[in-house]
Amino acid sequence: MTKHFDTLIVNIGQLLTMEGDGPAKGERMKTLPVLEHAAVGIKDGKIAFIGKNEETKNFHADRMINASGKLVSPGLVDPHTHLVFGGSREHELVLKQQGVSYLEILKRGGGILSTVQATRKASEEELFEKAKFHLDRMLSYGVTTVEAKSGYGLDEDTELKQLRVIKRLQNEHPVDLVSTFLGAHAIPPEYKNNPDDFLVRMLNLLDIIQKEELAEFVDIFCETDVFTIEQSRMFLQAAEAKGFNVKIHADEIDSLGGTELAVELGAVSGDHLVGASAAGIERLAGSDTIAVLLPGTSFYLGKEKYARARDMIEAGVAVALATDFNPGSSPTENLQLMMSFAALKLKMTPEEIWHAVTVNAAYAINRGEEAGRIALGRKADIVIWDATNYAYIPYHYGVNHVKTVLKKGKVVVERGRNDAT
Ligand SMILES: O=C(O)CC1=NCN=C1
Numbered sequence: 001m002t003k004h005f006d007t008l009i010v011n012i013g014q015l016l017t018m019e020g021d022g023p024a025k026g027e028r029m030k031t032l033p034v035l036e037h038a039a040v041g042i043k044d045g046k047i048a049f050i051g052k053n054e055e056t057k058n059f060h061a062d063r064m065i066n067a068s069g070k071l072v073s074p075g076l077v078d079p080h081t082h083l084v085f086g087g088s089r090e091h092e093l094v095l096k097q098q099g100v101s102y103l104e105i106l107k108r109g110g111g112i113l114s115t116v117q118a119t120r121k122a123s124e125e126e127l128f129e130k131a132k133f134h135l136d137r138m139l140s141y142g143v144t145t146v147e148a149k150s151g152y153g154l155d156e157d158t159e160l161k162q163l164r165v166i167k168r169l170q171n172e173h174p175v176d177l178v179s180t181f182l183g184a185h186a187i188p189p190e191y192k193n194n195p196d197d198f199l200v201r202m203l204n205l206l207d208i209i210q211k212e213e214l215a216e217f218v219d220i221f222c223e224t225d226v227f228t229i230e231q232s233r234m235f236l237q238a239a240e241a242k243g244f245n246v247k248i249h250a251d252e253i254d255s256l257g258g259t260e261l262a263v264e265l266g267a268v269s270g271d272h273l274v275g276a277s278a279a280g281i282e283r284l285a286g287s288d289t290i291a292v293l294l295p296g297t298s299f300y301l302g303k304e305k306y307a308r309a310r311d312m313i314e315a316g317v318a319v320a321l322a323t324d325f326n327p328g329s330s331p332t333e334n335l336q337l338m339m340s341f342a343a344l345k346l347k348m349t350p351e352e353i354w355h356a357v358t359v360n361a362a363y364a365i366n367r368g369e370e371a372g373r374i375a376l377g378r379k380a381d382i383v384i385w386d387a388t389n390y391a392y393i394p395y396h397y398g399v400n401h402v403k404t405v406l407k408k409g410k411v412v413v414e415r416g417r418n419d420a421t
């Protein structure tokens, strides 16, 4: 029986389909089905065949890609980024080296607030070009679906400007984007004494955000000197009442109980969770809320303490990983580096890590039914790696292991080895 495909990827050494239903938890997160000596057929941008290489003898394709025994996986998913922003904050590095904390820099009017100034000044076009540059780099790292937040405006015009940039990227860039409104990212100086009034002002944006379909999620930075548990609960409940899904920056630096709040609100994800309590982890385990861990932020802030990934996984929590790409606490687009940090600092196994950057990351942004897996009929978002086995990627850190990226069946990244001159 001959079959004709647009593209046939043959001689795959290890194929990770991430098969299964729903997010991977417990034992399923610890085991990784691998199809050896495999092949994948693509037709009209979708997966049309998954099987053993020897089955493809009578197959034909407009384009044959020889994977030469390499590793093939679904496109990676980055479920937590602050992709759209103006300026940069390298000048803060010396303050960090002098021991000035993240929250102290924020208190002094720096940190997020300094990026707010740069973002307010930048035009929509400038923000678009800059975000596109970063998104191109994420794609080169094998990331084919990205969540992107606003949060550097803290005023109507600039929050909408950021969200419109995300929407334009969704329409013009190969990477699939999921948009989050994070107007409650910090308290602007003019609202220092009445943050509740600021939150009401940000809530008043939800109608136009909904009307222009500018965001699916609403998020808030629940943290000391930012927004309290009570403020976060009020804000996110108001967003849910309008039909938005919610996520929350929780227990990143101080343990306020944001993890428990995420579960209480039915948040799609609770993010950071470095200070999650044992009770919080237990609540997570009994919920559908995904734990999005951001080891790059703990690393960059020079923290000794990392999220308790092992306790979460053992308790049955679905764990995902993300870069938290942003100019202040995690200035890197490299999700592969997060895989290495997950191994080295979160003590996650390669099998758990691969679930955390594909299927679980997809569920953390409500894309579990369309991203993070190689399955018949799904979008052909595929990465061919310059490695022969899946454990090699988290092991060999700080470099880009991508050889080829296909987005909806189209080759969008092809990285050759440097030709010796
Ligand atoms: O510092 C930033 O720009 C991003 C951030 N928001 C909450 N934690 C980090």
Ligand SMILES: [Zn+2]
Pocket: 080, 082, 249, 324, 326
């Ligand atoms: Zn963040």
